[in-house]
Amino acid sequence: MAKAPVLTPRADDFPRWYQDLITKAELADNGPVRGSMVIRPYGYGLWERMQAEMDARIKETGTENAYFPLLIPQSYLTREADHVEGFAPELAVVTHGGGKELEEPAVVRPTSEMIVNDYFAKWVQSYRDLPLLINQWANVVRWELRPRLFLRTSEFLWQEGHTAHATAAEARDFAAHIHRRVYEDFMVNVLAMDVVPGRKTAKERFAGAVNTLTLEGMMGDGKALQMATSHELGQNFARAFNTSYLSREGRQELVWQTSWGSTTRMIGALVMMHGDDDGLRVPPRLAQIQAVVLAVKDDERVLAKVREIGARLREAGVRVRVDDRVDVPFGRRAVDWELKGVPVRVEVGPRDLENGTATLVRRIAGGKAPVALDAVAAVVPAVLEEDQALLLAQSRERRLARTAEVATVAEAVEAATTGAGWARIPWEVLGAEGEAALAEHAVTVRCLVAADGSVPDDEDAPGNVAVVARAY
């Protein structure tokens, strides 16, 4: 008799599988206010590791962390016209504070460009104060009509970078550096995610930006997810807030700005890109628990051995958890670690001890095999490296297999809908008109890429290819 599946299989109902996995792997629960979310310790542990890896990369660029207020006077929002139009429908508004109605309502930040510029305008005086490179880790609120855990929640956690530069070229280079050297590097090398770097079309740009750079990932069902974005803001906010500086030549000049963000949505991407019918598969470099050592039975020698193996793995630099909860049935614990996607399980029972081995179970490559007890501490790190690479290769293979090269709008729609994948179509063929036609089928241009795979400097450069798909 086949064992009953723990999760709804992906092929049956992908959204249901996603929701099941998040609940059963104890990543998150729905919150009581519509669209809100409780991130449980195992889910938050993924975020903490993401934060640590991202924060180090952000700091390497010379950017420093700071913290701006949650509540923003409503009037600030109206200063940059495109920006307010983009965010007005999503705002949460505080009308009462300390038992009284407020003279001016405050909005809960949906993003911080407005308030950041208010202070940049005070802090920046001369060219010596530039570049000004600031990041913050914070919560933001954007009211969601169709919430989905991690992907679209009314409150989410993120980092938002905000920078001011003396020249347009410097701002452009900085936005590109964050796009490729921070975000893409993190996603490829830590999250083991194949992502496509590109630029957004004018229609898909961030409200208030002159250019939006994006990284798009293909999920397990062939849909796309925008993973992170980096924006050139030009002088739009600088003009609205008069953020200016005295140049070396003694002239008062407006600054050029960037902003860039990545969110807890990356946890949703992790699930949808690497998850399988048995649960999550966490890339070893991200995993807070890279290996779990399980006592199969309540036996003194077994318990002593799992603790010893745990200590040896820790010495070998592996992030390890010893599971000696022998009052919980072994099968239940094994399924739980499988759901949680811990890359390696080292299982030790009385029979293993007799053979001088442990059983090594690989969550990512699959399969189980005996390993000599003395070899465990050497084998596990090698397996972790191998499986990190395997995850990346699998996500790349999926994208290549499910991306069609097409020549017409109709073919693009078909590839993205009935074909459940991505399509690549020359931007010269598609254009803004074709983009509007795609929208009728809920298909969007995820990004434009240059003919050589690089990120185009210009939307209309010859040879640009539009990557189109349905998206989360």
Add this chain to the structure above:
Amino acid sequence: MAKAPVLTPRADDFPRWYQDLITKAELADNGPVRGSMVIRPYGYGLWERMQAEMDARIKETGTENAYFPLLIPQSYLTREADHVEGFAPELAVVTHGGGKELEEPAVVRPTSEMIVNDYFAKWVQSYRDLPLLINQWANVVRWELRPRLFLRTSEFLWQEGHTAHATAAEARDFAAHIHRRVYEDFMVNVLAMDVVPGRKTAKERFAGAVNTLTLEGMMGDGKALQMATSHELGQNFARAFNTSYLSREGRQELVWQTSWGSTTRMIGALVMMHGDDDGLRVPPRLAQIQAVVLAVKDDERVLAKVREIGARLREAGVRVRVDDRVDVPFGRRAVDWELKGVPVRVEVGPRDLENGTATLVRRIAGGKAPVALDAVAAVVPAVLEEDQALLLAQSRERRLARTAEVATVAEAVEAATTGAGWARIPWEVLGAEGEAALAEHAVTVRCLVAADGSVPDDEDAPGNVAVVARAY
């Protein structure tokens, strides 16, 4: 001619000095919404180091981080009677979301006991799920009528721990462990702060707690500041939310809980405890910049040398910054690092090079002296250790010198007001009546301590001493 002071001297106007220092050392600015605050990179760097040190200590207790929503349905607040009474006057209320009036308004969390219990009630089923040990790093909002940067702001950053246990004794022990082994250990050994651990009187307890443990510090002006608190909640929230578990014996039992918090207020405490008329003095173990190496002049050999010294100090494990901004006058940079309280400055000019030395300036112990260039990397770590201990000793000396042993309420009031210090008075003499009399002079019981200096298990244990003071 004496140089003009950079800050208002403490003796002239302590609150003004505090405000001056925070602005000039670039720790924080006032935000646009009343009582809000922008934490600038140098101030936020202090918080990041506090977070790292605290987080490690919290995790050592087996506590895991999680994240609960910012917005809480208003109805939740009313479930625990004392709790709602304590927080109702301070709430910020969201009445509109996504362009519509909400059916039920949401409050911005002033603390998370309510929402945490809602989930604890779901997650805890059996004794196997206990203890449940959760912490979150988050922002909270409590509307402030008399805001002051870091000390009382309408929004502040903090960690809040929430735990559930099977027995009253286990919860009591855990609250005590956090109080002494996490909070006190961090304050004494990292912040170099002399603090007095004690228990709050019934009047000063957290709204909804059965016991509140506190750490009180004496600021530079002799007033007290509550540095962090750890609460036993008994079964008050468990009853309100029916947070119960199936015991080993098969009975359904309510859990016993704790909560505990520490906030960005600790940055204010750092300023007021260690600051002097020249600025902040950051304890070396906390400092994100422990030593700054300054190029005195724009000279190639000088610039090469400061970079070399920087590299050597980094190798020696010192968190170092090289200040080679020779287009800013040296004097201005030196004053700036003094304001920011970087523990050690290593200054290098052409004359130093001729002598084969650098000038070592100690911000904490005071004084400057030449050090052979080859010795810098060995001397600095030793100086940092010495000055960490010195700061702690100075704060302890101040408290001892400015604490009076008194026998009457009148003497206690005098010590705390005209004497500008603390008083210790037997609790049997003071009592709840004397506590009410003190309040007329804005003097409060900061905590009760046992005769032997330990934390009393019982408010009315014989020999208890009340520590009374004016407080921030």
